[in-house]
Amino acid sequence: MSLRWQAALLDPSLPGGWVVVHCRQQFLLDDNGALFPRDWLKRLELPVLSEQGLGHFDGQPVFLFELEFPADVPGARWQGLRQFMQGDDRDLFQLLGYATQIGTWASQHRFCGSCGSPMQARVGERAMYCPACGVQHYPRLSPSMIVLVTRGDELLLARSPRFAPGVYSTLAGYVEPGESVEKCVAREVREEVGVSIHAPQYVASQGWPFPHSLMLGFHAEYAGGEIVPQPEEIEDARWFPIDNLPALPARQSIARYLIELYLARRLGRPEPVLPG
Numbered sequence: 001m002s003l004r005w006q007a008a009l010l011d012p013s014l015p016g017g018w019v020v021v022h023c024r025q026q027f028l029l030d031d032n033g034a035l036f037p038r039d040w041l042k043r044l045e046l047p048v049l050s051e052q053g054l055g056h057f058d059g060q061p062v063f064l065f066e067l068e069f070p071a072d073v074p075g076a077r078w079q080g081l082r083q084f085m086q087g088d089d090r091d092l093f094q095l096l097g098y099a100t101q102i103g104t105w106a107s108q109h110r111f112c113g114s115c116g117s118p119m120q121a122r123v124g125e126r127a128m129y130c131p132a133c134g135v136q137h138y139p140r141l142s143p144s145m146i147v148l149v150t151r152g153d154e155l156l157l158a159r160s161p162r163f164a165p166g167v168y169s170t171l172a173g174y175v176e177p178g179e180s181v182e183k184c185v186a187r188e189v190r191e192e193v194g195v196s197i198h199a200p201q202y203v204a205s206q207g208w209p210f211p212h213s214l215m216l217g218f219h220a221e222y223a224g225g226e227i228v229p230q231p232e233e234i235e236d237a238r239w240f241p242i243d244n245l246p247a248l249p250a251r252q253s254i255a256r257y258l259i260e261l262y263l264a265r266r267l268g269r270p271e272p273v274l275p276g
């Protein structure tokens with residue numbers, strides 16, 4: 001858990017504090033970082049769709065400007081959330097991941113999906129409310145499972161066409177309505193690589209802001225079947241021996257954690273710590 005970053009409800013009508021500026025999974029950045037003095041940035045009249053109070057970073061209040069388009073600000077540039085993830089400052093990534101999810105949700109709920117009226121931010125709660133018909137929306141979270149499938153000293157890892165060249169990862173997928181997470185694990189493994197597994201064991205979870213997933217991490221032992229990669233979704237999938245693994249996902253990801261944890265237990269090494 002981050003000690004420097006704490007989410008909180010802050011009233012955007014209060015002056016002062018810091019602001020992060022988000023648009024389409026990118027943040028404004030200058031030589032001082034991604035936090036800007038809020039009152040100064042307000043004077044630039046940016047195309048702000050929504051302003052939200054996010055919480056405290058190093059004890060200071062932090063707000064969010066969610067922009068309609070990535071406007072030019074003199075002396076500043078835009079940087080993607082993934083690059084912040086790969087940077088050194090994990091607490092900042094936690095703040096920006098939260099800001100991404102709140103900003104995306106706020107900008108996508110400006111109008112009521114039931115009656116089309118403008119929505120209002122609720123006071124005292126992180127929610128958007130339709131005064132015309134009473135519909136209320138909370139920040140969107142999509143439960144997703146992620147699973148490391150193993151067969152003794154072998155790990156089943158797969159590549160999506162979206163991955164960086166050479167990188168293989170654990171299998172992941174969104175939970176469907178009416179489905180338990182355990183059922184989802186078995187279904188996704190069957191769909192994506194065609195193999196069956198024994199009962200999956202829950203390991204750990206991670207909030208994942210690409211775009212709004214709650215990753216529920218599992219380990220499962222292989223039960224049967226040959227690998228058949230799902231067309232379009234899975235470019236390649238293989239059994240990798242633990243002493244000959246391919247390039248792995250980012251250190252901050254639960255995918256990497258599930259792999260490192262299995263290796264640590266199998267090889268009697270110290271267990272890794274899940275970031276976030």
Ligand SMILES: NC(=O)C1=CN([C@@H]2O[C@H](COP(=O)(O)OP(=O)(O)OC[C@H]3O[C@@H](n4cnc5c(N)ncnc54)[C@H](O)[C@@H]3O)[C@@H](O)[C@H]2O)C=CC1
Nearest residue numbers: 142144146172173174208210211212213215253254255256
């Ligand atoms: N933190 C980590 O270590 C990792 C996180 N992930 C995350 O897991 C999530 C699911 O992984 P995928 O293999 O992409 O899922 P997936 O295997 O279910 O396939 C993605 C497709 O599912 C559909 N879909 C169903 N429900 C959806 C929803 N609520 N939101 C968006 N699309 C939905 C879309 O057509 C989408 O293209 C993604 O958010 C991904 O970023 C994936 C791998 C590693």
Ligand SMILES: [Mg+2]
Nearest residue numbers: 171172173192
């Ligand atoms: Mg998938």
Ligand SMILES: [Zn+2]
Nearest residue numbers: 112115130133
């Ligand atoms: Zn409405």
